[in-house]
Amino acid sequence: MARAAVLGRLSWRIATVVAIRDETPTARTLVLDVPGWPGHAAGQHVDVRLTAPDGYSTQRSYSIASAPDGERIELTVVVIPDGEVSPYLTEVLQKGDQLELRGPIGGWFVWLPGPDDPVFLVAGGSGLVPLMAMIRTRAAIGSQVPFRLAYSARDTGSLLYRDELEDRARDGLAVTYVFTRTAPPGAARPAGRIDASLLAEASWPPDCAPAVFVCGPTGFVEAAANLLVDMGHPPDRIKTERFGPSGGTSEETTGGSP
Numbered sequence: 001m002a003r004a005a006v007l008g009r010l011s012w013r014i015a016t017v018v019a020i021r022d023e024t025p026t027a028r029t030l031v032l033d034v035p036g037w038p039g040h041a042a043g044q045h046v047d048v049r050l051t052a053p054d055g056y057s058t059q060r061s062y063s064i065a066s067a068p069d070g071e072r073i074e075l076t077v078v079v080i081p082d083g084e085v086s087p088y089l090t091e092v093l094q095k096g097d098q099l100e101l102r103g104p105i106g107g108w109f110v111w112l113p114g115p116d117d118p119v120f121l122v123a124g125g126s127g128l129v130p131l132m133a134m135i136r137t138r139a140a141i142g143s144q145v146p147f148r149l150a151y152s153a154r155d156t157g158s159l160l161y162r163d164e165l166e167d168r169a170r171d172g173l174a175v176t177y178v179f180t181r182t183a184p185p186g187a188a189r190p191a192g193r194i195d196a197s198l199l200a201e202a203s204w205p206p207d208c209a210p211a212v213f214v215c216g217p218t219g220f221v222e223a224a225a226n227l228l229v230d231m232g233h234p235p236d237r238i239k240t241e242r243f244g245p246s247g248g249t250s251e252e253t254t255g256g257s258p
């Protein structure tokens, strides 16, 4: 039974693009219908496989942005200039097109509704995507678990889900923004990288024992996780996922190799 479930997740499925939403000038969300989709937990990802007419094939991982919703999932892809796959997904793929994917993948970097522990989310760039699935899942089930988000982006123009985050903030999600290139007028702090004081303001103290999820580019994740450990958060409460160029590293606690 368990073997059949694993084989099901690892089988390639044909997904159809049923809608596309521009999130920023360089990012868009693909809404996909996936017949036979077994469901997913917030934080999991899929592998997407593209095959050229000459048979050349390549694959990349993309986090699921949406809360569980039957056979429909959403992916948000931020273009990497000169990348092999992301320009196709963000600039070429059209509504009605199909692509291959398999999943859901990953059982560790997930938020499962249940415990009442507060949740602190730390996102760098496209690392917001799986954390958004957690925020959306919390809203979808009407959970009252306290959530806080620290979100690092280059500038306001590169913020993903900007309007939705404002709506969620009105509903009690505490959001702290960090702008690395250009801070908007009136921002609480000048442009700069995430640091200990920002994390201390944005989160709960370690004795509140929040569950912490950190996701983004490898350097961002390592810096944020190290700061959190230095602040006294136990490594086994900090789950990380890296969107590094290799794509090889996926998920771990900070107790694993950096």
Ligand SMILES: Cc1cc2nc3c(=O)[nH]c(=O)nc-3n(C[C@H](O)[C@H](O)[C@H](O)COP(=O)(O)OP(=O)(O)OC[C@H]3O[C@@H](n4cnc5c(N)ncnc54)[C@H](O)[C@@H]3O)c2cc1C
Pocket (backbone or CB within 6 Å): 045, 060, 061, 062, 063, 064, 076, 077, 078, 079, 080, 081, 082, 083, 084, 085, 086, 087, 126, 129, 130, 217, 241, 242, 243, 244, 245, 246, 247, 248, 249, 250
């Ligand atoms: C578990 C997991 C989940 C992911 N989820 C998402 C997601 O939800 N949304 C999303 O947009 N991306 C996500 N990624 C990243 C994604 O898998 C690809 O790495 C990314 O789209 C670039 O692929 P590409 O083929 O366009 O670039 P490539 O052709 O692979 O690389 C082109 C150049 O860009 C560099 N590069 C590649 N990836 C990155 C990166 N992430 N950051 C900076 N430089 C990079 C490479 O070193 C190379 O120099 C995820 C990665 C992992 C491992």
